[in-house]
Structures are given as structure tokens and as C-alpha cells.
Amino acid sequence: MSFFQSMIIVIFLIVGGGYLALAEIALAGARKVKLKILAEAGDERAKKVLDIQEQSADFFAASQIGLNAAAILGGIVGEPAFRELSLRILNHFFEGAWIENAAFGLSFLFVTLAFILFADFMPKRLAMIAPEKIAMSVIKPTLIYIKICKPLAWIINSITNFLFRIFKVNTIREDNITFDDIAAVMEAGAQAGVLLKQEHHFIENVFELEERTVPSSMTTRENVIFFTLNESEESIRQKLAEYPFSKFLVCNENIDQVIGYVDAKDILVRILNNQKINQLNESTIRTVLTIPDTLTLSEVLDRFRASKEKFAVVINEYAWVVGVISLSDVMSTVMGDWVTPMDEEQQIIKRDNSSWLIEGSTPIEDMKHSLDIDEMPDEENYETVAGFMMYKLRKVPRPADFVEFNGFKFEVVDVDHYKIDQLLVTRIMVDIPLLPKETIEEKEN
Incomplete structure (x- = not known):
């Protein structure tokens, strides 16, 4: 076989191996989400790749x-041809018995x-x-090639599967997408500039609803x-003026005896019509949605959607009222400052680059975002910064x-009737240990 013929065969094998x-x-790395x-x-073509x-x-x-056949045949055909060429070149410059070995190498x-x-590689x-x-692009020729090699491929697969069964190797691939996978994609998108910082923050908050x-x-x-049902008109007017809320609970005597709620707009309409506002009745009081405090925010959104309500009372396992929540509260968790009134008191105040003043009622997730903390210990046992302090102490x-x-150092600053009002959080500075005097003198010497 001439050198030219050997070169043609080697080039053909290289092209075939490169294609495979x-x-x-490409087939292994193609992302299923894009293909779907x-x-x-x-x-x-995308369906065939899937x-x-x-x-x-x-x-x-x-x-x-194909890859191994191309490499082996390439060595069989190429090595003698290039060895002869190398031998001719070396003989022009050198002499000796070692030239044969050098040409082979x-x-x-x-x-x-x-x-x-x-x-x-390329x-x-x-x-x-x-x-x-x-x-x-390569799927159609590849399918033809697979059909040609199918008998030999079946033999190889049968031997491989037999060996896997002997060693009890699970060959089933799991393609379940986790939150960590999505978070990694979002992080990559934010770093690449595809997602703005605010958009990245929104998407993270949406997943946190679960x-x-x-x-x-x-x-x-x-x-x-x-x-209360017996509230005086003056007291109602004072609360309306002092607390600019859109909805107020109506209770019998105390907060645990909830009857319903009234919309501030309904009371203002009565004021404009010169009607008494302390006569709360069925035409004014609306039925309130009641939910347990164990629900996630995602489940609360489902309850709001199903009931077509935007306001709910939250009760605990003893049927005591522990708070109220509105659709706006849930959305503020997602949108943050975009839906939060600007004059609302901030729960986290950054004093400088290494210290923060944080209210005890601040949700633990908000604190993690502000301090750039990935995970808190045993988070399932508390919801707020105050709860974290009580759990640890x-x-x-x-x-x-x-x-x-x-x-970080979390220090209690203010307590009001056993309730943590405010904490001072400072970043702990790592002190560089001082060397003993004897060690310093030894180094100087």
C-alpha cells in the first residue's frame, strides 16, 4: 500500500471517528427541556433525539x-506509512541502529x-x-449508523447488562428536576446577564412560597x-384615622371571638351618607376566611383563589387567633419593596458593612437574604429571628x-414583655493571633 493510499484511509478514519x-x-449533552x-x-428531529x-x-x-475501530485501524494503517517516512527523513541527518526505534516512536x-x-478533542x-x-443536525445519519451496527451493539449490550446485574448496578437514569437544579440555572442566568438582579430575586421568592x-x-x-360589636363611633373613627388599613376584624368581645371583617370602604360610604358607623350588622360585616397557621404561602394563595377572598384570619391548633394575612402580604413576600409602602418601618436596617439592626419579628428568610446566609440551623423549628434566638438560647x-x-453575632438589644423587639447583628472579625516574643526574635535572627 502506497503512502498516499494510507493517508487517504487515515484521513477517512479520522473523519469517521470525529463524527462519532x-x-x-452532542446527543448526551443536549438538554431535554430545550428539546421538548x-x-x-x-x-x-428534536423528538428523535429525545x-x-x-x-x-x-x-x-x-x-x-466505531470509535475504537477507527483508532485501531488508524494505528495499523498509519503507523507503518509514517514510520517509513520518518525513517527516510532521519537517514538524511543521522546514522545508527537507534534510527529504527526513533522512526517508530x-x-x-x-x-x-x-x-x-x-x-x-476538537x-x-x-x-x-x-x-x-x-x-x-447529526440525528438522521446517526440513526442509519445505529441500524448498521445493531447486531454487534446488541451483543455488547447483552454482555454489559449481564455484568451490571451480577454487580447489582442500577442503570436507570433519574431526570427529576429539583429546586437546586432550577436555582443553579437561575444563578447562571443572572451571572450571564440574562436575568436582572431584581428578576432573580423575584423568582427565588416565588419558589420560597412552597x-x-x-x-x-x-x-x-x-x-x-x-x-367589637359594641365599639363606640368615636373609637371606630379614631382607629380608622390612626391605622390606615383596608380591612378590620369584627369580634364579639375579644380577638378570639371573630365574627367577620369590615372593609374600610364600606365604613367610609356610611360616613359620606351621614349614617352611624358603630351599628355593625350583617349588611356591613363580611364572612372571613379562616386558615390554620401550618399552611405554606403557596397553599394560602390556593385558598384565596378558591374562595375569591383576599383576607384571612390565622388560627393555631387551639383555635386561638394568631394573626391575619392578606393577598398583599403574600405578594410582598415575592415582590419585596416593589409592593411595600415606602413609609413602612424597615425591619432590617444596615448600619455599616458589618452590622445590622433587625426587628425580632423579621422572617428568617428575609434575614438570610440580607446577610447572605445560605442556611440556618434547624429552620423548621422557628419562623422569625426572635424564634431563632429563643431556639438557640x-x-x-x-x-x-x-x-x-x-x-455573625446576634445580640438582643431590646425586650418588651418577654418579646424580642430588636437585635444587633455584627459580623465577627477574625483576629490574627500574635506570635510570641521568642518566635519573633528567632525569625529576626
Whole structure:
């Protein structure tokens, strides 16, 4: 066989091996989410790629047959041809018995590098750039190649499956998408500039609705403003002026005897019509939605949607009222400052780069966002920063009590009737230990 014929065969084998390497990485790396979108849009090639991914054993067996055959044949054909060429070149410059071995080494190195570079490394890097696009481009020739290699691929798969069964290896691939997977995609999108910082924050908050419970966003019991059936007109007017809420609970005698709620607009209409506003009756009082405090915010949204209500009373296992929650409260969890009134008192105030003043009622998720903390210990046991302090201290906190966690010091600043009003959170500065005097002198010497 002439050198020219050997070169043609080697080039053909390199091209074939490069195609198989390109197809292998593209088909394995193509993302199912994108392929499903393309398939639903009517692209038959995307559907075929998905089918191969579901039954990938035949393709990978055929691919390995081709890749190994190309590499072995390339060595058989290429090594003698390049060895003869190397020998001729070396004989022009050198003499000695070692030239034969040197020519063999050079030919082996050249053929190996050619296959690594053009039949493996470069095709795989190209496939990783746009795996979905390349996978759909090569799918039709690949299906033909799989049919040609199917008998031999079946034998290889049968042996492989037998060995896997002996060693009890589970070959079923799990493609379940977790929140961590989605979070990683969002993070990558934010870093690439596809998602704005605010958009990234919104999406994260939407997923948190499945984890955060009602107490993290509700108005707590001590802050609920309500009317009683025997409330005087002057008292009602004073509460309307002092607390600009849109809805107020109506109770019999105390907050645990809830009858319903009134809309501030209805009371204002009565005022405009010169009617008495302290005569709360069935025409004014509306039925209030009652929900347990164990619901997640996502479940609360479902309750609001089903009942077509935007306001609910939250009760605990003893049927005591622990707070109220509105649709606006849930949305403020997602949208943050975009739906929160600007004059509302801030729960987290940043004093400088290493200290914050935080209200005890601040939801733990909000604090994690502000301090850039990934995870708090045993989060299922509390909802607020005050709850975190009580859980860690194992007692009712007093001023100056503190907890150190994750490089931060959480110190109680103000307590009102056993309730933590405010904490000072500071970043703990790591002190550099001073060397003993003797050690310093030794280094100087």
C-alpha cells in the first residue's frame, strides 16, 4: 500500500471517528427541556433525539464500536506509512541502529496526536458549544449508523447488562428536576446577564412560597386592629384615622371571638351618607376566611383563589387567633419593596458593612437574604429571628444575650414583655493571633 493510499484511509478514519465523537457528546449533552420545547413546536428531529436519549444503550454501543475501530485501524494503517517516512527523513541527518526505534516512536506519536486532536478533542469541544443544534443536525445519519451496527451493539449490550446485574448496578437514569437544579440555572442566568438582579430575586421568592409558612408573612396577633360589636363611633373613627388599613376584624368581645371583617370602604360610604358607623350588622360585616397557621404561602394563595377572598384570619391548633394575612402580604413576600409602602418601618436596617439592626419579628428568610446566609440551623423549628434566638438560647432572652453563628453575632438589644423587639447583628472579625516574643526574635535572627 502506497503512502498516499494510507493517508487517504487515515484521513477517512479520522473523519469517521470525529463524527462519532461529535454525535456522542452532542446527543448526551443536549438538554431535554430545550428539546421538548422544540419537539412540541413540531420539530421531528428534536423528538428523535429525545427517543435516542431514552434508549441510549444502542447508540453508545455503536459509537464505541466505531470509535475504537477507527483508532485501531488508524494505528495499523498509519503507523507503518509514517514510520517509513520518518525513517527516510532521519537517514538524511543521522546514522545508527537507534534510527529504527526513533522512526517508530515518531510515527506512533504522530498518529496518536492526529486521532486525539481531530477525532476526539476538537469534535467534543465543538459539540459542547451547541449540543442541541448539533444533535439535531447529526440525528438522521446517526440513526442509519445505529441500524448498521445493531447486531454487534446488541451483543455488547447483552454482555454489559449481564455484568451490571451480577454487580447489582442500577442503570436507570433519574431526570427529576429539583429546586437546586432550577436555582443553579437561575444563578447562571443572572451571572450571564440574562436575568436582572431584581428578576432573580423575584423568582427565588416565588419558589420560597412552597417553603415559607403563614406566620412568616402574617400580621401577628398583637398588631391586629379589630372592632367589637359594641365599639363606640368615636373609637371606630379614631382607629380608622390612626391605622390606615383596608380591612378590620369584627369580634364579639375579644380577638378570639371573630365574627367577620369590615372593609374600610364600606365604613367610609356610611360616613359620606351621614349614617352611624358603630351599628355593625350583617349588611356591613363580611364572612372571613379562616386558615390554620401550618399552611405554606403557596397553599394560602390556593385558598384565596378558591374562595375569591383576599383576607384571612390565622388560627393555631387551639383555635386561638394568631394573626391575619392578606393577598398583599403574600405578594410582598415575592415582590419585596416593589409592593411595600415606602413609609413602612424597615425591619432590617444596615448600619455599616458589618452590622445590622433587625426587628425580632423579621422572617428568617428575609434575614438570610440580607446577610447572605445560605442556611440556618434547624429552620423548621422557628419562623422569625426572635424564634431563632429563643431556639438557640433555650430560654426567654434578655438584653445582652447573644448567639454566634456562621461568622455573625446576634445580640438582643431590646425586650418588651418577654418579646424580642430588636437585635444587633455584627459580623465577627477574625483576629490574627500574635506570635510570641521568642518566635519573633528567632525569625529576626
